[in-house]
Amino acid sequence: MATVTLNVVRGDAESGASFEKYEVPFRDGMSLLDAIFWIREHVDPSFSVRYSCRSANACKECSAFVDGKPGYLCSIRAVPGSEVKIEPLTGRPWIKDLATALE
Amino acid sequence: MEPLHLQTDVLVVGSGAAGLMAARAAADEGARVILTDKSLISRGGATILAQMTVAVALGEAEEDSTEIHFEDTMKGSRGLADPKIVRAVVERGPEVILEAEGYGVKWARTPDGKRSQAFAPGHSKARCVYVDILNTGGATAAGLKKAIWKDEKIQRLKNVMITKVVVENGRAVGAIGFEMEEYRPISIAASSVILATGGLTEVFERNSASANMTGDGFVLAAEAGAEVRDMEMVQFFPIAHLFPPLVGIDPIMWDPFRYKLGGRLLNGLKEEFMDKYNGEVAGKYTAARDQTTLAIFREVEAGRGTPHGGAYLDFTMVPEDKLKEAFGPVIDILRNQGVDLTKDMVEVAPMAHFMLGGVRVDEAMRTRVPGLLASGELIYGMHGANRLSGNAITEALVTGRIAGETAAREKSDALDEAAVRQAFEREMERLTQFWHPTPVERDSASLQAFKRKLQKVMWKGAGPLRTESGLKEALTELKALGSELDRISLAKPGKFALSLFEKLEAANMLKVSEAIVLGALERKETRGAHVRLDYDETLSQPSSYSYVLNEAGDWVVTEVPLPAGS
Numbered sequence: 001m002a003t004v005t006l007n008v009v010r011g012d013a014e015s016g017a018s019f020e021k022y023e024v025p026f027r028d029g030m031s032l033l034d035a036i037f038w039i040r041e042h043v044d045p046s047f048s049v050r051y052s053c054r055s056a057n058a059c060k061e062c063s064a065f066v067d068g069k070p071g072y073l074c075s076i077r078a079v080p081g082s083e084v085k086i087e088p089l090t091g092r093p094w095i096k097d098l099a100t101a102l103e
Numbered sequence: 104m105e106p107l108h109l110q111t112d113v114l115v116v117g118s119g120a121a122g123l124m125a126a127r128a129a130a131d132e133g134a135r136v137i138l139t140d141k142s143l144i145s146r147g148g149a150t151i152l153a154q155m156t157v158a159v160a161l162g163e164a165e166e167d168s169t170e171i172h173f174e175d176t177m178k179g180s181r182g183l184a185d186p187k188i189v190r191a192v193v194e195r196g197p198e199v200i201l202e203a204e205g206y207g208v209k210w211a212r213t214p215d216g217k218r219s220q221a222f223a224p225g226h227s228k229a230r231c232v233y234v235d236i237l238n239t240g241g242a243t244a245a246g247l248k249k250a251i252w253k254d255e256k257i258q259r260l261k262n263v264m265i266t267k268v269v270v271e272n273g274r275a276v277g278a279i280g281f282e283m284e285e286y287r288p289i290s291i292a293a294s295s296v297i298l299a300t301g302g303l304t305e306v307f308e309r310n311s312a313s314a315n316m317t318g319d320g321f322v323l324a325a326e327a328g329a330e331v332r333d334m335e336m337v338q339f340f341p342i343a344h345l346f347p348p349l350v351g352i353d354p355i356m357w358d359p360f361r362y363k364l365g366g367r368l369l370n371g372l373k374e375e376f377m378d379k380y381n382g383e384v385a386g387k388y389t390a391a392r393d394q395t396t397l398a399i400f401r402e403v404e405a406g407r408g409t410p411h412g413g414a415y416l417d418f419t420m421v422p423e424d425k426l427k428e429a430f431g432p433v434i435d436i437l438r439n440q441g442v443d444l445t446k447d448m449v450e451v452a453p454m455a456h457f458m459l460g461g462v463r464v465d466e467a468m469r470t471r472v473p474g475l476l477a478s479g480e481l482i483y484g485m486h487g488a489n490r491l492s493g494n495a496i497t498e499a500l501v502t503g504r505i506a507g508e509t510a511a512r513e514k515s516d517a518l519d520e521a522a523v524r525q526a527f528e529r530e531m532e533r534l535t536q537f538w539h540p541t542p543v544e545r546d547s548a549s550l551q552a553f554k555r556k557l558q559k560v561m562w563k564g565a566g567p568l569r570t571e572s573g574l575k576e577a578l579t580e581l582k583a584l585g586s587e588l589d590r591i592s593l594a595k596p597g598k599f600a601l602s603l604f605e606k607l608e609a610a611n612m613l614k615v616s617e618a619i620v621l622g623a624l625e626r627k628e629t630r631g632a633h634v635r636l637d638y639d640e641t642l643s644q645p646s647s648y649s650y651v652l653n654e655a656g657d658w659v660v661t662e663v664p665l666p667a668g669s
Contacts, residue, residue, distance in 0.1 A: 012598050029348020029440075037551060045549035048599040052147045052313040056353035058241055059146045059313065075351030077440070095284055096599040102143055103261070 002026040002080035006035055009087045010047070012096040019085075026080040031055070033062050033073040036098075048097035049073070063089050064098050073098075104287040106527070110518050111137040111258070113510045114278055114293035116265045117320065119148030120240075120496055121479025121503035122299035123247035124199070128507025129297075130256040134514055137291055138251065139263040139280065141315050141604060145248040148301045149312045149457075149480060150499060153240025155359040156223050156231035158493030159196035164213075164220035164229040169193045171228060176494060179225040179391060180487025181631040182645035182665065183333060188484030191466040192494075192501045199500040200232060208246035209234055221362065225391045225491035236359045237433065243496060263289060264319070264604050267530045268296055268327040268475060271522035275327060275474035279523075279530040283604055286596040290527040292518040295474050295510035298324055299503060302458035302480040303615045304337070305554070305608075308562035310455040311343055311355045317608040318615035320481040324462045325652045329470035332483035332647050332663075333460030334615065335622030338490050338632045339567040341395035342368065343454030346411040349440050352433065357416055357451060358492070363429050368399070369415040369448070370407040376414075393489040393631045396453040400568055400634075403452075413452030418444045453567050457495060459486045459632060460622075463649075468506035476510055478502035488631025537610075538603060541592045548591045550605035557584055557612055565620050570637045574624045581620065585613055618658050622648045625660055643667060 003023045011017045022043060024035040033051055040047045052059035055074050062073040065087040073086070092100040112134035115126045123145060126138045140147055160172040172193040177184055204210055210232045211219040222229040234242035251257050265280035277292040300320030304310040321331055342361065344354040360366060370376045380398035381390040390398070399414045409415055418426060423445050427434055434444065442449060462477040464470055464484070470477055479499040486494060541547075564577025588609055593602045628642045629635050647663045 029350065031350040041549045041552040041555065045546045045551065045602055046594065046597075048601055050143075052142045052315055053152055053353070054314050055350065056152055056356075057351045058151045058353060059142070061143060061146055072351070077350050096597070099284075099599045101284065 004030070004035055004078040004080060005083040006032070006039070007083060007085045008098065010097050013094060024078070026078060030078040031074050032066065032076045032078055032084065032086065035078050036073065048095070048099045050099050050102065061102065063102070065089065104285050106288040106290065107282070108290050108524070108527075109137060110292045110520065111135050112294045112514045113297060113507070114291050114295070115139070115297045115299055115507070116278065116323070117148065117299035117301060117479070118144045119150040119299065119301055119479060120243055120247060120499035121506070122297070123244070123251055124500050124503030125297045125299055125478055125507035125510070126251050126257050127247065128504040129511040130251070130254050132508055132511030134256070134511035136257045137260060137293070138257055139260040139265060141262065141264045142313070143261050144259045145244045147313050147315045149316060150240045150496065151244045152312060152353055153243070153496055154353065154356060155233045155236050155239050156221060156493035157200065157233065157239060157243075157496040158223065158226055158231050158491065159200045159497055160193060160228070160230055161197050161200065161218060161220060161232065163217040167228040167230050169196065172196065172226075172230065175226050176485070176491060179489050179491040181393070181489050181641070182667070183336070183487030183630070183647060185484030187466045188464070188482070191505065192485055192498050195501045195504065196497045199504055203243060203246055203500060206246040206250035208243050211235065223362065223492035224389050226493065231493040236363065236429070237353070237356055240496065260289070264607060265323065266534060266607060267526065268323050269523050269526040270327050270472060271519050273473065275472055276519040277523040279527050281603070283600050285598060286600045286603070288527070288531055290523050292520045292523040294514035294518060295476060297468075297476045297478060297506045297510050298462065298481055299477070299479045299506070300481055303612070304455040304458065306558060306561045306612045306616045306619070307337070307455035307566060308558040309343065309452070311340055311353070312456070317612050319608070319611045320477065321461060321618070322611045322614045324470060324475065324477060324481075325650065327475055328472045329475060329477070330463045331461060331618070331650045332463045333622065334618035334650055335626050335648065336459035336488050336632050337455055337619065338392060338457040338459050338486075339396045339453040340456035341392055341399060341453050342414070342416060342451040343456070344449065345413040345452040346409070346450040347440070347442065349437070349442070351436055354454060355456065356433070357449070360418070360429055361416070364418055364421050364425065367417040367420070368395075369417055370402040371409045372407055373415065376402050376407070391489055391491065396567055397634060399453060409450045411450050411452070413450045415448040416451045417448045419446060419448065455566070457490055459488065459490055467509040468502055469509060476506045478506040488633060538593045538606060539595075540590065543592045543594055546591070546593050546602050550591065550602055550609050553584070553588060553591065553609055554605070554612065557581070557609065557616065560584065561616050561619070565616070565623055567634060569623050569633070569635050571624065574620050578617070578620050581613060581617055588613065618650055621658055621660050622650065625662065
């Protein structure tokens with residue numbers, strides 16, 4: 001089965017940041033946010049990420065750095081067989097995992 | 104963290120168009136306001152996803168009046184709208200549209216400087232203003248956000264979930280909740296509480312609203328003693344995106360393009376079919392949402408669906424330059440994902456879109472609990488059994504404004520802080536029990552996975568097509584899910600404690616799901632959005648269904664006959 005590997009920043013200011021790798025089964029049309037939902041459903045429900053509209057690129061809550069570039073997790077397709085590095089936004093206080101103190 | 108104990112004149116729960124407008128209006132009347140949202144202020148909820156149309160009788164495109172808007176809305180409601188609410192909304196529609204424009208919501212203009220007003224199905228006049236074809240909701244939210252952001256009378260609290268409205272001696276006197284980023288319990292003593300929490304479409308597997316629309320306000324209101332109406336009435340949006348899977352688009356974005364370009368709906372045999380059901384003329388777009396939804400499902404049922412169980416939406420007859428002009432940047436988003444609209448059709452199918460029923464209020468947005476008001480999608484009365492395109496943002500803006508004005512004008516000077524503090528202690532105890540029935544190091548289950556199970560049950564049993572056996576099965580499965588939820592235990596809260604929200608949301612989703620199913624069983628007819636395959640007639644005597652929670656916390660559903668032809 002095709003998978004996509006997410007290499008994601010986990011942790012908070014107290015515990016410190018570390019990268020964790022997750023291998024997620026690929027589904028046709030999957031976004032990176034969908035892949036994170038799979039992790040929250042099957043591996044670790046305590047994974048923190050902001051999201052609201054989920055697919056429409058409207059709420060702008062799921063902002064993160066993807067392979068070093070800022071983007072919206074709901075609007076970037078997961079590519080089977082690839083590995084993606086996902087980090088929280090900089091310039092805002094970091095809260096936990098991918099969540100930052102957005103207004 | 105240490106609890107936060109706050110006081111205000113008006114507490115507004117929810118920051119979509121209704122909540123933002125309620126906060127603005129209450130502050131305009133001189134009240135101090137606290138505005139909370141589970142998500143970021145102005146970013147969650149449905150407003151931000153609204154595509155294009157805002158229906159209002161400005162009469163700039165053609166002669167129009169609030170009376171005609173009233174009649175169109177009543178007619179569209181299939182006999183179930185509350186005339187007092189419809190009148191209150193349509194009459195102040197023009198005023199709030201101009202007010203929003205003052206906040207920087209730039210309604211599109213025609214070359215001669217009038218506000219553009221587009222036609223939408225069910226409206227007999229061209230009356231829908233818009234900012235642009237895909238971003239009217241976003242622009243509305245952005246304008247209202249600016250209008251409240253720097254007002255020192257309005258305190259904003261993001262990532263706060265309200266879990267209880269405090270009622271003392273029959274009057275709402277505040278609310279209890281907590282902030283999730285740092286996990287901080289909060290009590291708010293308030294003279295009035297306005298609920299503007301939006302709908303409940305997240306209970307369905309296929310839905311088009313934000314993830315935080317979990318029906319919280321219906322439960323908060325009912326637990327405080329308010330009456331809710333017609334919970335079985337959920338609007339399914341007919342032509343939501345089905346296939347191929349796409350990212351970065353709103354699944355309901357096809358609608359405005361269909362208005363503009365006359366996209367054709369075809370069945371699996373690539374034949375037009377809308378004419379068979381509603382006499383809709385090829386290339387035109389006149390059938391209301393309930394009619395189109397039913398027509399698509401009838402085709403699927405008859406074995407004439409598309410491979411994924413919907414209908415085709417076809418723009419291939421539209422010249423490429425016109426497509427490019429209308430779709431703008433969307434055409435690239437589509438092309439990057441392998442969809443070329445000059446050659447490819449997409450598959451569309453209905454999706455849960457809007458809650459038609461809700462909290463019963465009077466024309467000043469008061470519930471039957473003094474001090475507790477409601478506004479926006481949360482209320483009952485504006486749409487009956489079918490909402491016309493464009494009537495949602497109008498409803499949100501007007502009812503938000505009315506609720507804010509009423510709350511501020513009727514505020515009492517004395518706050519009952521003692522009652523709120525007592526309720527706070529009790530509520531924190533309840534929440535601790537609810538979140539942590541057994542001590543665990545890690546969450547004992549994924550609430551996101553739990554919600555997905557619930558959504559499948561509701562889509563299958565209480566979705567766009569309903570039967571007694573399907574509904575009864577759903578009710579049994581909901582009960583089992585309730586026991587499963589009770590047993591889920593969460594780890595001690597840390598930062599960004601999303602699971603705490605999720606368990607409460609899941610409980611609210613179960614409670615409103617149960618109401619939807621109970622009402623759908625009671626309503627033995629097909630009317631508007633409510634389709635019973637085993638009762639396909641529409642009864643000549645329209646009835647509304649009233650829901651209250653009894654002392655045991657169970658729904659009690661009562662039929663309320665309405666005047667025929669109302």
